[in-house]
Amino acid sequence: MHISRIDLNLFAVFDAIYAESGITRASRKLNLTQPAVSHALNRLRQLFGDPLFERQGHAMIPTPLARSMIGQVRQSLRGFELTLNGAASFDATTSERHFSLGLRDVLEASVLPPLMAALTAQAPLATLNVAQVSRRGLESELAAGTVDAAIDILLPLSNDIRRVALGGDRTVVLVRHGHPSVKKGRLDLDTYLALEHIQTSSRRRGPGLEDMELSRQGLQRRIRLRSQHYYAACHVVAQTDLALTMPERLALILNQHFKHQLLPFPLQLPALDIYLYWHANVDTDPANAWLRTQIRGQVFHCVTGSAVATATAEPVTQ
Structure with a gap:
């Protein structure tokens, strides 16, 4: 069927129902009536010969065909949006662009202060929304434009996802001042293993990077x-x-309030590299390119340590 015979607005409805898992929420998002959204869905069902969404309780669950379509539909809608919004030009001083950044909560304290300082100075009318995006869904979110860019560790993503390294981070150990087992600010491996530890993770179970390194050496x-x-x-x-093992960059920020001892992790660990991600479909989008420039200019210094150079914590020495 030729595209000239299809109402392209139907695909915006399809995307909204998929994202909102319901006709009522989709109608609110699109500022349409529920009957209008239902009518559009019926037209899509006739067009594809498939129900596309099936009701389960209060949710509309996509069919296998709908799941196979959503990535390409969102990428196409994103292309239309960039064209309509004048992607050929971007003036940061006057733009009211709403940027969205995928960012894990552990990185917020070090990334957001310098990034927002830059946005406030250079793009006073722009806004920024930060959300944690699942690593499994990151590629589809970038393709759909629901996030403009993301910052995370190195991930196995397709060639459609562009990436650039921002820098690395070391691992340190925090213990309270006056800890009876840590003498003269030194922490060897035997002492580390004799301590009891806090593991910080959003996951309910599973080892940390430090645990995997210990395991490789037959230690626990x-x-x-x-x-x-x-x-x-x-x-x-x-x-x-208790001892806490964590990334140095965040430790330096938090320790301005706590004044704990910051000690090197007693094994050699590779630096945890941080990357900036974006989709190929916004490679030449001036607004997205501007955002990436701000992230690289501000966050790179943050990741490598200069953003916390004024921290009052004890320096980490090797």
Whole structure:
């Protein structure tokens, strides 16, 4: 069927129902009535000879055909959006662009302050929305334009996803001042293994990078507490003899409040490299390119340590 015979607005409805898992929520998102959205869905069903969505409880669940279509539909809609919004030009000083950045919560404290300072100075009318995107769904979110860019560790993504390294981060160990097992600010491997530890992760189970390195050497530490957030874990460190292993960059920021001892991890670990990701379909989009430039200019210094150079924590020495 030729595209001239198809109402392309139907695909915007398809995307909204897919994203919102329901006709009512899709109608609110599109500012249309529920009957109008239902009518559009019926036309799509006739066009493809497939129900596309089936009701399960209060949710509309996509069929296998709908799942196979969504990536290409979202990429096409994104292309139309860029064209209609004047992708050939971008003036940061006057733009009211709403940027969306995929970012894990562990990176927010180090990434957002310098990035927002840059946006406030250079794009006073622009806004930024930050959300944690699942690594499994990152590629489809970038393709759809639901996030403009993302910052994360190195991930196995397709060639449609562009990436550039921002820098690396070391691993350090935090213990409270006056800890009875840590003498003169030194932490050897035997002492580390004799301590009880906090593991911080958003996952309910599974080892950390430090645990995998220990396991490779036939070693294991004792995890006494598994927590979700480093800030809470730092509070626990202040009131116990537990040790916390974490990325140095965030440790330096948090430790401005806690004044714990920051010690090198007693094994050689590779630096945890951080990458900036975006989709090939926005390679030449001036607004997206501007955002990437700000991230690389501000976050690169943040990742390599200069953004926390004024931290009052004890320096980490090798």
